[in-house]
Amino acid sequence: MAISKKFISASWKMMEQLLNGDDIDEALSGTLETMVSVLNSEAGAIWLLDKESDRLYPVCNIGAEDITNVSIENGVGIEGGVSKTGKSVMITDASRDSSFDGSTLDDYGITTRSMICVPLNNIREVIGCIQIINKLDGSLYDQEELELCEHMAALAAMTIDEKGLKIDAGERKKVIVSLRGITKEYTNGDSVLRVLKGINLDVYANEFVVVLGESGCGKSTMMNIIGGMDYATGGELYIDGKDFSHPTELDLTKFRRNYVGFIFQSYNLMPNLSALENIEYIAELVDDPMSSKDALDKVGLGERAGNFPKQMSGGQQQRVSIARAIVKKPKLILADEPTAALDYTTSIEVLDVIEDIVKTQGTTVMMITHNPEIAKMADRVIKVRGGKIASIKRNLRPLHAVDLVW
Template sequence: MSDSNIIVSLKNVTRSFKSGDNRLEALKNISLEIYEKEFVVILGESGCGKTTILNIIGGMDHMSDGSLFIDGKDYSNPTNQELTAYRRNFIGFVFQDYHLMPNLTARENVDFIAELLPDSMDSDEALKLVGLTDRADNYPSQLSGGQQQRVSIARAIAKKPRLILADEPTAALDFSTSIEILSVFENIVRSQGTTVVMVTHNNEIAKMANRIIKIKDGQIDRIITNENIAKATDLSW
């Protein structure tokens, strides 16, 4: 992939926290590039720093040192206004917890976010992409965990983001439901051309990725280019 395809660039990024008289380093000199239209998995054990990387890319945490470029623009020290616009217009978020509003239907949950943007996807179209057309009028309490997660994905893609950040999106789901959710992500990358960066501790999920970023003790252990990308339905654990 050429430099023109770079959508996210982290250079020498460090994230440290004060703990008593000491400083703890969650990230140590991370340099990483994410390319347009690729599916990247950030893989590692709990506490290794993978979610911190995601939060820095997503503008939900700040670096102690280093630089962050998004689509060629320097976001190392953004203003609050720049951060708000970036999170609203550029990124879709999918978390382990679904963060749906219980008093809104599936369609209304998607509309709530989509209405913030002038060129958003129609909520029914977004729900169709995640296979929930027939549950559009259901409230979260009437949906299974997997269906709620699909609503949260629909909410993310309705923004037409350049980048989707997913933090352990299948961790609370059983195997068969996880495969359904991973198939949705697979389709988003293929049909929408959206870049997806997913954090997981599950080695099997990494088989779906174009590239696997292995994190260990706050550092990049290695980056693996996947020559034989698996389909979600081929996975097992």
């Protein structure tokens, strides 16, 4: 069978990503994106096998659904069966295939019409599988597309083996914020602007999440809804398992005051208050704050307590704003481009503080940035495109802030 030029080009691109990339997480994510794109598909996922638990866990997935906290018993279902047997499965028409008993993703809002699922086989053993679901134009997968997936899965498996990448299953993380089908519309006369078009996302306790996306894609709107700064037009929002879809103004005030902290690009410090006074002003609003002096010490600015904002550099002002956020002891900190106005050295200093907060205080930090290098230190990377979640990637080897280079 002659291989089309499109597939040859895609194969070369994926080979380059896998063989030449220093970041295996990014290489796998890029390979999956290329496979989903060239096969004109709705969704895809790479699953790796954790031998200790004998379960499959998603490393990255493309599509509107968040499956980060999902795991599959090896040998169960389509994905588990492919991993267990090492044999590929191609479902050309799920509605007519009597052997198809459903995909794991069917439980997460994706209705499988057709699917390719191929093993990650490094010759010695099967270490997981790659799954591609649903042609966007409604057509069915063919043998050439199956062979392309098998070829790339074999190359990916050997790369994973060479790099020594292993899935760290860990404990199932607690969901602190959950968005289901969240939409946001703005009306202007007869016209309606749809900014969010059905966001499905879970945010977990004690994780660092980076959100990437082009300007206007909806990432800031999503963050504002999570932070109680804006209302969703439709969908459901849960905070610690409680429905927060239609909060009262009092609910929002209590939530913003006690649950969430904010870090802004422009610092937003009060110019007539000292560094310590800026923090104390916020501490007085909450029920159980940490010591304002301790918060300032935490970001390395204890000796600057009496300085006013104009007497500090941009990086120092941003660290004061971080101290102002953590003094409330929030479960969640939302950071909108906190390093955009800073140079490289100062950015690393700020990111190092944020990394320490996640590590030592158990706080979840969700950060919007246009800098893809910062994503390398995140536990998960969320890409937003056109008002929807485009992809979710787990970093199995997140970098430290001091190791980032741009």
